[in-house]
Amino acid sequence: MGRAEYHPSRRAFLGATATAAAVGLTAACESGSAQPSRRGAPAPVSPTGPHQAGITLPREAQPNLLAVVADLADGVAVGPLLAELGEAVRTLTAGTDARLLGLPPGDLTVTIGVGPRLVRMAGPSLPGTADLPEFSREQVDPRARGGDLLVQICAGDPTVIPIAAAALLHQAGDRIRERWRQSGRRGTTVPVAQGVTAPRNVLGFIDGIVGPHTTVEQRRDLWLAGPAPVARGTIAVLRRMELDLSRFAALPVATQEAVFGRRRDTGTPLSGGAIAADPNLGAKTPEGRYLIPADAHIRRAHPNVVGVGLMLRRSYNIDEPAPGLLFISFQNDIRTFTNTLTHMDNSDALLGFTTTTASANFLILPGFDQQRPLGATLFP
Template sequence: MRRADHQPSRRAFLDVTGAMMAAGLTAGCTPAPARQHAPTPGPVPATGRHQAGITLPRPAQAHLLAVVADLGATVAPGPVLAELGQAIRTLTAGTDPRLLGLPPGDLTVTVGVGPRLVRTAGASLPGAADLPRFSRERIAPRAHGGDLLIQICAGDPLLLPAVASALLDQAGDRVRERWRQSAHRGAQVSVGNGLTAPRNPLGFLDGIVGPQTPAEQRRDLWLTGPPAVAGGTLAVLRRMELDLPRFAALSVAEQEAVFGRRRASGVPLSGGTAAAGPDLGAKTPDGRYLVPADAHVRRAHATVVGAGLMLRRSYSIAAPAPGLLFISFQNDLRTFTATLTHMDVSDALLPFTTTTAGATFLILPGFDRRRPLGSPLFG
């Protein structure tokens, strides 16, 4: 595979992978009985109507590696995607020797294609539109857009580089990597109604509101047509640096006013439960909104924006700078663009963020042995 000049060499990759494995073995010798005897997570089916790694498993795994790449200008997407789908089936089944003996556990791999490839199949198809630019962005050219997204998730972080290496080797010199990002999520916290959510790097519970029920997912998450994309969805991927020192300097009350929720519990400042959502009309006796006008939960609220729900996930990252990797899934790109446009006006959270990478992808419908990955679109 041809890599960008700033990408690590294969030897460097193997050296890093070896160091990660050694670190994992060393950590296993420390006093952590619960971790040593923790059961291996169960497998997640790779085939079906939808790709794994979106609504399954639930909750999402703790570790993620996102790889964004380009296909060569003359490369046909169909054969590459079909080969990737076959490799995904063997990797998630644990029968691929490129796993180096690691059990796959709850490994999932989710594949999406960027607007350039979608337009080759149809200019009016969902996913054919590029992600527009927004304020508070500092995105290098190679970190904007891309032809291919490979999202790898697992409870065991050692799987991520091995799986990425296997898939990229499978694609060979037909693809060129743009950038990759490793990230992780914190422990799940109960928010009521049988739902859980992790904390983001700013200490607040994240991703509480979204299409949770099958009816909400049919309405706002999954594409229902045209037939070539039915069962897929649209993803937005953004990497953000966070001004952690400046946010940490705020009082807890000031931090809560930024989000519109209590830091400890996730409960909206209007009261109730975290899962129930905020009462945006609730006021104090003197007429002030309990959820401030510029609070994040108000500015990003679907009913205020006039858009659908997003399935949102935020992952913590340590490099290239402390921050988060944001991923949203929705069946209409306007759901994301209208929300961020509305936030751009006065969202109190945005001044603490700088976006350094961004792209949108059509997450392909599910696949199986008889219907290769991507075949309805590029077959």
């Protein structure tokens, strides 16, 4: 995959989509099985309900993802476009859409969000109107910053994703112009707690251990409680990061662990305890040295240290345009992300190995069904 570029025509959209190799558009796709799955096949996922699919369920996210970020062409009516996309999502995930070319959808999910410009059109005081600020260690082309529309697709079968993407982009037609896209895959997962797993990233460490995993935590930190037009939606942040893998790999394992503040093999905090245990940030050696270094990632990004809520983090390993990660987080207050990264910016040892090359944030729309079209609460 090359650098971000515009694709001004439907033909360009379809050509780019047809050549995608490994994919997925959402980060953590939601499962709501309406019918039993075939033996060996993943359970189908209902796209309808109070929240969009692809955020909290299945608890273990599908391994393949494609994120597409686009702008709306001038004069496009937002409400009808979102309603059409929602209907296409419904038929694709149900397996009744001929554009699937006969393939079963399996656990396919699609999650759709709108960027700050569109949210401001719906209401200037709504959550989701603020653009992400620029941070250090960024080399972001203007075309890879921001955007009007996010389409996330996740699936266990990587073949399904470009086919679903082609159908959705065909549905949108010339009403949108693609800015950038990124495919990714999740590493092997390990158990974190009962019903909760987390994958290994390309640095060899377990990624996304801490998050709002319980219903109470999700109600507090993940889902928007209001105002009414955005209730049951959430805020997504996407950051594509190149990683200096060779320099990190050259470090001794103990130094790598000091960067993260966790054991590489088990994911447990350097202060001890189980993988899901809250790290003891005050624990010291007999000589008075912190067990978790002052610049360790687990310390600098700790929500209690930063003073923010939990974010649901979904990271995907990428090969192109360079080895690294597509970081996706969901939270009900964008300050959960911005305050965390600001706190990390000057003193987090992990950031020294990263360069951000794409950055965007979106309001993930509330859930929908056949009586309530996608986006209808914001764009009636």
